[in-house]
């Protein structure tokens with residue numbers, strides 16, 4: 001599996017249980033961080049970050065600033081990625097989990113490596129009762145993978161997320177695919193969240209438009225998160241995000257890891 005430079009994080013041991021030479025980016029002497037976003041915010045977790053993405057997000061903020069994907073090094077400005085076997089990822093997670101039950105599969109877009117991802121999830125769900133969260137942009141769906149996942153964290157990308165000159169061939173916002181996730185969650189008693197990034201007022205109309213064609217969601221499943229790969233950009237967008245949450249009945253979504261650790265990779 002092709003992993004981003006932060007790969008499996010934060011960890012202190014390798015797959016054989018040997019201590020790593022460097023402390024994790026969290027600065028702690030132990031493995032784990034907390035989920036920084038969404039319904040499980042604050043829950044101790046380990047992350048696996050897959051490399052590569054089928055979208056190339058680059059936002060334009062309401063005050064005219066431009067803001068790239070917060071994990072561009074994992075998505076499209078690929079830097080220091082590495083190939084790690086499913087077996088090695090699995091054993092590394094076991095060596096570092098301790099009391100941690102929550103594993104978050106993120107990227108990039110994890111579904112680009114769906115075959116290996118299914119193999120990893122199958123291992124994690126069979127031997128050891130991990131709770132799995134999948135962070136995805138919801139342009140791709142795989143019914144077999146979906147069976148292994150406990151929380152679908154869907155972050156559909158709105159028009160403001162792409163400022164490139166020519167549109168990519170991929171359908172950036174795919175309501176049919178999003179509905180497949182929601183319907184699968186409903187059918188198999190899984191949870192899901194629709195996590196939107198707020199960058200400008202036009203985003204709100206687009207979210208409402210999308211929600212009007214989706215079925216089987218509740219307001220509690222709709223999260224709005226301020227744009228902000230850095231604490232400064234995030235602070236600028238927080239108040240408007242909060243305002244739109246309260247006025248629409250949606251859930252405010254923090255980026256707790258950015259407040260706790262700053263905009264570092266691997267936390």
Ligand SMILES: Nc1nc2[nH]cc(C(=O)O)c2c(=O)[nH]1
Nearest residue numbers: 034035036037106135257267
């Ligand atoms: N602590 C922590 N929480 C997160 N929630 C979503 C993350 C992501 O980058 O996908 C993330 C991350 O990178 N770190």
Ligand code: SF4
Nearest residue numbers: 053055057069108137
């Ligand atoms: S979909 Fe997510 S990971 Fe991919 S470029 Fe956009 S923000 Fe980055």
Ligand SMILES: [Mg+2]
Nearest residue numbers: 070071106107
């Ligand atoms: Mg992120």
